[in-house]
Amino acid sequence: MTTEELEQLLAQQPIALLHRLARGRIQRHFRAGKRRLIEVLLRHSAENRAGFESDLMTLIGEQQARPVPPPQQAPAARKPKPSAPHRRPAHKPVEQDSHEPAITLSSWLEGLGVPPPQTFVPDAWQEDAIAKLRESDVVVSVPTGSGKTYVAVEAARRAIAENRTVIYTSPLKALSNTKYTEFSKIFGPDQVGILTGDRRDNGQAPLLIMTTEILRNLLYDAGGGEIDVRLDTLGLVILDESQYIADPERGVVWEETIIFCPSQARLLLLSASIGNPHDIAEWLTSIRPTPCHLIRHSTRTVPLRAGYLHPNGKLTPLFRTVGIPHGHPGHLHPEAKRLFLQYEDETLPSGRRR
Amino acid sequence: MPPSIHPVDLIIALRDKHLTPAIVFLTSRRACDEAMQAFDHSHILLPPPRQQAIATVLDKVIAQYPSIAEHPLIPTVQRIGVAAHHAGHLPSWKIAVEELMRHGCLDAVFATTTLAAGVDFPARTVIITQSSIRKSRDFMDLTIGEVQQIAGRAGRRGKDLVGFAIVTPSPYIDLHVLTKGFTGHPEAINSQFVISYPMVLNLLKAHPLDQIQPILAKSFAQFQLNQRAEVLERKLDDLRDQMEPFGPRVCTDWITEWQTFDQVRRQKSHRAPVRRYEPPEVSARFHFLTPGRVVGFGRSRGVVLRQYRSKGQKSPMITALRLGGGITESPASTVTEVSDRVLDCVDAPVYPWCTPESVEELLHHLEELPGRLPELPILIPKDDEPIPDAIVQTLGDFACPTCPSRSACQRDYPLASKLRQEQHRHVKSIQALRTSLWHRFQEKIDVLQQFGYLTPTARLTDDGEWARLIRIDHSLLITELLRADAFNGADPAMLAAVMSSIAHDDDRPGAFPRVSSGLGSLLGQVRKLAVSLSPHEDPPLLRADIAAVTERWIGDPMLTWIGLCKSTTMAEGDIYRLLARTLEFLSQLHTLKSTHPGLADTASRAIAALRRGVLEELP
Numbered sequence: 017m018t019t020e021e022l023e024q025l026l027a028q029q030p031i032a033l034l035h036r037l038a039r040g041r042i043q044r045h046f047r048a049g050k051r052r053l054i055e056v057l058l059r060h061s062a063e064n065r066a067g068f069e070s071d072l073m074t075l076i077g078e079q080q081a082r083p084v085p086p087p088q089q090a091p092a093a094r095k096p097k098p099s100a101p102h103r104r105p106a107h108k109p110v111e112q113d114s115h116e117p118a119i120t121l122s123s124w125l126e127g128l129g130v131p132p133p134q135t136f137v138p139d140a141w142q143e144d145a146i147a148k149l150r151e152s153d154v155v156v157s158v159p160t161g162s163g164k165t166y167v168a169v170e171a172a173r174r175a176i177a178e179n180r181t182v183i184y185t186s187p188l189k190a191l192s193n194t195k196y197t198e199f200s201k202i203f204g205p206d207q208v209g210i211l212t213g214d215r216r217d218n219g220q221a222p223l224l225i226m227t228t229e230i231l232r233n234l235l236y237d238a239g240g241g242e243i244d245v246r247l248d249t250l251g252l253v254i255l256d257e258s259q260y261i262a263d264p265e266r267g268v269v270w271e272e273t274i275i276f277c278p279s280q281a282r283l284l285l286l287s288a289s290i291g292n293p294h295d296i297a298e299w300l301t302s303i304r305p306t307p308c309h310l311i312r313h314s315t316r317t318v319p320l321r322a323g324y325l326h327p328n329g330k331l332t333p334l335f336r337t338v339g340i341p342h343g344h345p346g347h348l349h350p351e352a353k354r355l356f357l358q359y360e361d362e363t364l365p366s367g368r369r370r
Numbered sequence: 371m372p373p374s375i376h377p378v379d380l381i382i383a384l385r386d387k388h389l390t391p392a393i394v395f396l397t398s399r400r401a402c403d404e405a406m407q408a409f410d411h412s413h414i415l416l417p418p419p420r421q422q423a424i425a426t427v428l429d430k431v432i433a434q435y436p437s438i439a440e441h442p443l444i445p446t447v448q449r450i451g452v453a454a455h456h457a458g459h460l461p462s463w464k465i466a467v468e469e470l471m472r473h474g475c476l477d478a479v480f481a482t483t484t485l486a487a488g489v490d491f492p493a494r495t496v497i498i499t500q501s502s503i504r505k506s507r508d509f510m511d512l513t514i515g516e517v518q519q520i521a522g523r524a525g526r527r528g529k530d531l532v533g534f535a536i537v538t539p540s541p542y543i544d545l546h547v548l549t550k551g552f553t554g555h556p557e558a559i560n561s562q563f564v565i566s567y568p569m570v571l572n573l574l575k576a577h578p579l580d581q582i583q584p585i586l587a588k589s590f591a592q593f594q595l596n597q598r599a600e601v602l603e604r605k606l607d608d609l610r611d612q613m614e615p616f617g618p619r620v621c622t623d624w625i626t627e628w629q630t631f632d633q634v635r636r637q638k639s640h641r642a643p644v645r646r647y648e649p650p651e652v653s654a655r656f657h658f659l660t661p662g663r664v665v666g667f668g669r670s671r672g673v674v675l676r677q678y679r680s681k682g683q684k685s686p687m688i689t690a691l692r693l694g695g696g697i698t699e700s701p702a703s704t705v706t707e708v709s710d711r712v713l714d715c716v717d718a719p720v721y722p723w724c725t726p727e728s729v730e731e732l733l734h735h736l737e738e739l740p741g742r743l744p745e746l747p748i749l750i751p752k753d754d755e756p757i758p759d760a761i762v763q764t765l766g767d768f769a770c771p772t773c774p775s776r777s778a779c780q781r782d783y784p785l786a787s788k789l790r791q792e793q794h795r796h797v798k799s800i801q802a803l804r805t806s807l808w809h810r811f812q813e814k815i816d817v818l819q820q821f822g823y824l825t826p827t828a829r830l831t832d833d834g835e836w837a838r839l840i841r842i843d844h845s846l847l848i849t850e851l852l853r854a855d856a857f858n859g860a861d862p863a864m865l866a867a868v869m870s871s872i873a874h875d876d877d878r879p880g881a882f883p884r885v886s887s888g889l890g891s892l893l894g895q896v897r898k899l900a901v902s903l904s905p906h907e908d909p910p911l912l913r914a915d916i917a918a919v920t921e922r923w924i925g926d927p928m929l930t931w932i933g934l935c936k937s938t939t940m941a942e943g944d945i946y947r948l949l950a951r952t953l954e955f956l957s958q959l960h961t962l963k964s965t966h967p968g969l970a971d972t973a974s975r976a977i978a979a980l981r982r983g984v985l986e987e988l989p
């Protein structure tokens with residue numbers, strides 16, 4: 017995209033989208049008018065054009081995923097298409113604009129149920145991540161429950177086939193144990209090992225599971241000249257739940273692990289949705305031998321609806337729309353609003369209501 | 371009306387609308403346990419085939435983890451199809467509940483929000499009852515990212531067409547936090563880089579001192595500091611443009627010249643250059659407390675509206691707009707945190723020193739700010755030199771009074787000097803942003819040199835060589851204990867007990883067994899050392915009652931897990947975590963085989979004694 021094209025594209029977007037794009041990039045963007053905002057955004061985009069464009073496309077994609085209200089109530093559960101679920105899942109319920117009348121409970125509940133069994137088809141972003149990992153480090157930032165494990169498994173499978181060691185780390189021992197069981201089922205028990213501070217089960221296996229602290233310590237030892245695990249054949253390091261890098265107590269361990277990670281090994285960072293994944297990718301690009309590729313999206317695979325349940329058992333939608341009105345926290349369902357105000361009146365001492 | 375929905379009614383409502391299985395996030399473990407008790411006499415039983423399915427899954431898990439065979443929750447789980455899952459439970463119990471959920475056997479799980487991170491534990495519906503969580507002893511509003519992690523558990527791929535996140539109120543819930551969380555974009559995350567003693571030792575083991583700075587520069591912390599520095603550099607460019615008209619005049623540096631002249635003039639007339647001693651950090655900070663700056667005052671937060679010096683004492687003061695809307699005058703020294711955030715405000719010459727619209731806008735932005743803000747690193751200069759008397763004496767030497775550019779200087783001075791001050795401030799900030807990590811690293815080097823782990827040239831001493839293998843919290847205390855030979859003659863139980871009192875960082879009270887007298891006096895010694903180290907490392911809680919739990923477990927090999935649990939009011943999940951952490955600490959001592967063979971041997975015997983029963987079930 018040339019700068020003119022980019023400028024044109026920006027000019028076509030609603031101001032709300034521009035503000036969303038400016039978040040975290042430009043200070044006090046909310047004070048700027050559209051012209052000025054485009055100007056600063058363009059100036060800013062020079063720093064990381066690729067990241068900027070990909071964020072812009074994501075936002076535009078989300079925007080388009082929110083269609084104009086259809087003439088009549090759309091059937092909430094259409095047949096899910098097996099292909100390309102990374103775009104908009106076909107059964108995603110349609111949202112309405114706020115000036116439409118608020119939806120009813122029954123339309124909010126409509127579409128609830130179990131999808132018909134399908135053969136497993138990887139999402140495009142999953143395939144993309146696995147493919148990109150051939151050439152470069154990859155950061156994946158997608159919503160909870162999207163299927164990050166699949167990327168980890170397939171990447172590990174390939175590295176093992178190439179006789180490389182794979183290390184998978186998680187922040188919690190409990191999660192390590194779950195993955196140990198899960199991966200042992202997938203790869204066979206002799207292919208998977210687990211390391212803890214005082215125990216080493218099957219430490220010679222090609223796929224090793226450990227907490228990030230244990231890996232950091234191995235890397236410390238390697239730095240001091242004591243190679244313990246076969247770091248020289250290390251082909252892939254997977255850091256799951258890497259949003260932990262922002263943990264006040266333990267975050268530093270993720271940074272150290274990434275800084276000391278041997279350059280011949282690929283890094284795969286799996287993270288829940290965070291606000292600035294492009295920063296992480298850009299950082300990795302700046303310190304690692306190959307540029308890092310960012311895979312991100314914020315569309316949930318299984319759409320989410322929000323509701324309000326009153327202590328007397330009455331259930332109502334939380335928002336005026338079936339789906340969640342992104343960017344509009346104020347679009348509350350009148351019934352939910354009424355019930356919640358009533359709740360506050362009854363439970364809070366008078367005058368304490370916010 | 372009750373302040374929150376009764377658990378039985380909740381399950382009835384969820385079943386009625388086909389919203390099961392659900393995860394019900396509650397504020398505390400206690401709330402989860404009470405929710406389970408609420409089903410004791412309830413008649414909303416599962417049909418027999420479903421009860422049977424639960425039994426089958428449980429049997430399989432119990433075969434692998436016998437520790438949960440007698441779990442008191444099993445009858446309720448089987449009859450009603452609900453379970454509790456929180457940090458007070460054993461890992462094996464949590465695995466059982468997760469397995470039951472995976473098989474779709476349960477209608478609901480009552481859990482605390484710790485579950486939100488990572489554990490593979492999805493459901494059709496998530497019930498949210500709170501808008502804040504306890505983080506390091508304080509309740510904090512959930513971030514957007516956290517709300518989405520929690521709500522995101524709803525809707526299982528392949529099992530649900532849609533997921534439901536349902537808010538049900540409990541006292542003190544703030545609906546706004548949740549609606550913002552549902553509809554917003556997750557926050558940007560920030561580096562939390564801290565420099566620890568083991569990090570310094572291990573880096574210096576692998577690299578000479580002159581290579582350290584480039585390594586620190588590779589951190590995400592530095593990456594983000596650089597981003598902030600670049601923003602300032604752009605501002606600096608702007609300022610340079612604005613300074614254009616104020617270039618050299620009759621004298622090259624007319625701003626300084628005029629400033630000195632002006633100041634000297636005043637000093638002479640007032641004859642009262644009383645300036646009390648001011649701590650250098652206060653002076654350094656004062657510089658940055660300019661209108662719009664977001665600052666912290668202990669627990670509360672505010673925006674600076676103006677800075678000034680008090681009339682009598684000339685002490686540095688600020689006027690600030692506080693969260694909640696109050697406008698206060700306070701000494702600059704009460705500011706505990708200078709953030710790198712500056713909000714826009716339009717100044718005004720009189721109270722409240724900015725326009726009324728500004729106040730409103732500032733207040734709004736202040737409320738919207740995230741809980742944690744990056745701090746502005748501020749370098750503290752050695753000294754802030756006053757104008758030497760000699761210059762004051764030589765007022766006659768100034769050319770200003772007769773200079774042709776006098777009137778221009780006089781006119782432009784206020785703006786030019788304000789711009790230049792701003793320039794200086796930015797230059798200083800940039801310098802601090804670029805070098806703060808390195809300074810923090812050097813501070814740690816100083817301490818390690820002082821204690822003899824590093825030589826004056828920052829190489830590892832003999833003690834440094836082994837100390838770098840201790841890579842856990844409170845490493846300085848542990849290595850100092852070893853150097854003081856504190857564990858000489860300690861048996862495995864005593865060593866493990868002390869380690870667990872160092873490892874345990876929870877101050878939840880409870881009733882516990884008593885310590886042996888030997889352990890009591892050893893702990894006294896440890897406590898003394900910890901206090902003496904407190905300028906360099908925060909002391910651990912060192913609870914004797916916690917140490918006693920570990921001492922008992924190791925000291926009496928016949929003691930069963932149930933027996934241990936009965937001797938204290940600690941939840942079994944907490945005991946498990948305590949012992950698991952102790953194992954981790956002991957295994958680090960075990961790595962000191964070559965330099966501390968006796969201690970390593972005691973540690974390995976302690977590990978062997980500790981790892982039995984429940985503690986053997988999982989790696």
Ligand SMILES: Nc1ncnc2c1ncn2[C@@H]1O[C@H](COP(=O)(O)OP(=O)(O)OP(=O)(O)O)[C@@H](O)[C@H]1O
Pocket residue numbers: 136137138139142159160161162163164165166288488489490527528
């Ligand atoms: N392409 C796909 N098609 C259908 N189902 C999928 C696909 N990819 C993953 N899944 C399923 O989605 C579910 C969630 O996957 P996974 O646990 O990997 O999510 P995650 O992104 O790691 O979530 P979390 O943030 O909770 O860690 C799993 O049951 C998995 O089998």
Ligand SMILES: [Mg+2]
Pocket residue numbers: 164165256
């Ligand atoms: Mg996952």
